[in-house]
Amino acid sequence: MPELPEVETVRGGLEKILAKDPVIEEVILNRPDIRFVIPKDLPFILRGQKVTGVRRRAKYLLIDTARGSLLNHLGMTGSWRVVNPGEEDVHDHCYILLGSGQRLAFRDPRRFGLLDLVRPGEELTHPRLQHLGVEPLDVEAFTGGLLFLLSRRRKIAVKAFIMDQRIVVGVGNIYASEALFRAKIRPARAAGRVTQAEYLRLAEACRTVLLASIAAGGSSISDYRQASGESGSFQNAHQVYDREDEPCRVCSTKIKARVIGGRSTFWCPQCQS
DNA sequence: AACAAGACCTGTAAGC
DNA sequence: TGCTTACAGGTCTTGT
Numbered sequence: 001m002p003e004l005p006e007v008e009t010v011r012g013g014l015e016k017i018l019a020k021d022p023v024i025e026e027v028i029l030n031r032p033d034i035r036f037v038i039p040k041d042l043p044f045i046l047r048g049q050k051v052t053g054v055r056r057r058a059k060y061l062l063i064d065t066a067r068g069s070l071l072n073h074l075g076m077t078g079s080w081r082v083v084n085p086g087e088e089d090v091h092d093h094c095y096i097l098l099g100s101g102q103r104l105a106f107r108d109p110r111r112f113g114l115l116d117l118v119r120p121g122e123e124l125t126h127p128r129l130q131h132l133g134v135e136p137l138d139v140e141a142f143t144g145g146l147l148f149l150l151s152r153r154r155k156i157a158v159k160a161f162i163m164d165q166r167i168v169v170g171v172g173n174i175y176a177s178e179a180l181f182r183a184k185i186r187p188a189r190a191a192g193r194v195t196q197a198e199y200l201r202l203a204e205a206c207r208t209v210l211l212a213s214i215a216a217g218g219s220s221i222s223d224y225r226q227a228s229g230e231s232g233s234f235q236n237a238h239q240v241y242d243r244e245d246e247p248c249r250v251c252s253t254k255i256k257a258r259v260i261g262g263r264s265t266f267w268c269p270q271c272q273s
Numbered sequence: 274a275a276c277a278a279g280a281c282c283t284g285t286a287a288g289c
Numbered sequence: 290t291g292c293t294t295a296c297a298g299g300t301c302t303t304g305t
């Protein structure tokens with residue numbers, strides 16, 4: 001479900017809730033291992049803490065307190081919502097009881113998500129965070145020149161290259177196809193054979209497509225919801241993703257689809273070279 | 274070292 | 290209708 005725009009939208013929703021209702025009365029873990037083992041002392045450490053901020057790094061959410069941050073990855077199907085009595089779900093793996101009596105739930109049917117504690121000062125050394133690449137919305141750090149440099153002599157498909165979270169973070173399967181369409185680059189090309197001029201277009205395309213999607217509240221496919229329960233609308237603006245055999249919105253050529261790097265990939269054979 | 278493929282899970286939709 | 294199969298927004302691990 002969630003790539004950078006969806007995670008950023010969820011971040012904004014949680015921030016809105018937690019700014020008004022910032023005290024964590026209790027953390028209840030219904031499942032000690034969603035995907036990895038959650039530290040046993042996490043509920044104890046966060047109990048009674050005041051949330052000082054909600055941040056995003058890559059596709060991770062960080063709910064900050066003075067004693068550490070709750071680290072969360074949504075995996076494929078993770079979501080947060082305010083759950084009222086009677087609205088509980090078997091896949092609610094974590095509840096956070098807030099000062100007002102509201103209850104936040106982390107629901108994740110496929111359990112590809114993650115909850116962990118990042119202790120103060122551990123942010124740069126935490127195993128899930130330490131190898132992450134640049135933020136694509138950081139204009140200074142994320143440039144076509146950087147992509148060009150990091151990709152030299154690499155034979156991996158350019159689409160898999162920009163989905164590699166050690167290179168650039170936040171770009172997942174939908175936005176990789178969408179950005180490559182906007183940059184007019186075929187996804188199967190070897191990363192090392194893409195030119196600097198093309199990478200300049202690609203960096204710009206990543207930025208613009210991610211920003212446009214954030215503005216639309218993300219792409220809602222299947223079960224993705226914002227923390228407010230609303231759907232995003234960016235799926236309506238997809239140019240190629242999940243549009244196999246449909247006409248290109250620019251030139252009317254049939255959109256092609258093929259598995260690249262183990263993931264479904266979509267492109268226009270006319271617009272992209 | 275770099276890359277591809279498999280593994281981890283459940284839910285849903287399509288095909289027979 | 291019911292069973293089987295394929296596939297889904299991610300990323301970690303294993304094998305070549």
